[in-house]
Amino acid sequence: MNVTQIYDRKAWNALPHTAAEAILQYLIETKFPEFTIKHFEQFDKFNQRTYTAVLDYQGTEFVFVPGDTVLLGLDQWNMPEENKINMVDMFENNEEEMDNYIRERLSPVRTVTIPPMIVERQVRETGYFPVDIDDERLVSDDYFHKTLKDLKASPREQHTWIVNSSFRLEKNGTDVRAFLYEPASYDELTEQIADSGFRLPTEDEWEYLCGGGSRTLYPWGDGIDYDKKYHHFVAEDDDGKGFYLDTPNHFGIVIANDPYHYEVMMDSEWFIKSGDGGCNLCGGGGWDMGYLSIGTYFRDPFIFDEEMAYKDEITGDYSFVRRLKRVE
Structure with missing residues (x-):
């Protein structure tokens, strides 16, 4: 055929x-x-x-x-005036400084041939694995019993409780599930993925999956639409549903929808994409600065920081993976 x-x-x-x-x-x-x-x-x-x-x-x-030969990377954009006004305020109204800040965080323009792939639709977490609620490693933890009691007493129907990254409890109605954390380095994680018969995307593949070759900061354009619903910008009584970026994109995958969620790459110098771990949001950057990091061509400038030591323990609450297989 x-x-x-x-x-x-x-x-x-x-x-x-x-x-x-x-x-x-x-x-x-x-x-x-x-x-x-x-x-x-x-x-x-x-x-x-x-x-x-x-x-x-x-x-x-x-x-x-499907595969394609596309132009990736970005060196120019046309930010809507409302976004520009809100964002430039972070740079004491120095638009040139703002543009340089953005430009320094974008991958270079290049033409790339992307292979056809079979791609996981949602990201999956790293480091945590499910265990029984009475697992000895849980019940021996000093914080477990108090955390479980507080979680059951919470009026919220759905709630997640993470304690010192050592374990996590998830409540859904009256059901409580438990997870233990096991750290892994970048090499260990990617080896586990490869041993399972899959791989993770390269930076080129991820940018294609995210934007499909679009020539804008985001797959939809150069600015944030304040009329849409984004994670971390909702009322406390929000139902947690209906987020703009949580629906499948043009390839049928959910990608780049939360600045707190990194995706781990393989065979690429820039080994994490799709967020900055929430740094700009935590720093008071607002929607425009906070969501810049989920842009198609964004590169986190701090992933090579020796103090951060990302590759020593790549797993955890902010790191996710998306498995794929190339069609060759």
Whole structure:
């Protein structure tokens, strides 16, 4: 079967749906029998679209993403005036200084060929693993019993409690789940992923998955839309649902939706993307500065800081991974 269209997104999108379905069924049956096709779906967002297959692998959803040759990186943008006014205030109204700040944090413009991939739709956490609520390692912890009591007494239906990163308790109604934390270095984490038959995206692949080659700071444009609902900017009684960036993008994945959530890369100098660990938000940067770090081409300037020692313990509350397999 001729499957050359999977390497060219324009050619892929030009296919009739029946032809795309036949190619995907052939690929899954012959190359990835460990996956099953749940259904076919078209995803439209940010003026881009993809018709693809939603796949299942051991209870986790993946999607097929066609490859392409695209322009990545950014060196110019057109920020809306309202965003500019709010952001430049952080730089004592020095617009040139603000532009330099942004430019220094963007990956360089380059043309890259991206392979077709099967990609995990949601990120997964790192470091924590589920255990029984009466696990000896939990009940022997001095803080466990108090934390469990406080959590059960909380009026909130859903709540998460993390104690010194050693364990985590999650409440959902009357049900409480427990998780223990086990640290891992960058090399250990990426080796675990590779041993499981997957890999993590490179920086080039991540930028493609996030923006699809869009020529703006974010997949949707150059500014934050204050009428939308973003994480960390909601009322205390908010229901925790309906966030603008928590819905699937044009490839059918949820990506770059929270500045506190890093994604770990493989085979790339810049080994974390999609956030700054919430540094700008914690520093009072507001929406524009706080959410700049989820921009498609943003690079955290502090990941090589020796004091931060990210690679020594890459796992934890702020680090997430997205597994994928290249179609070769």
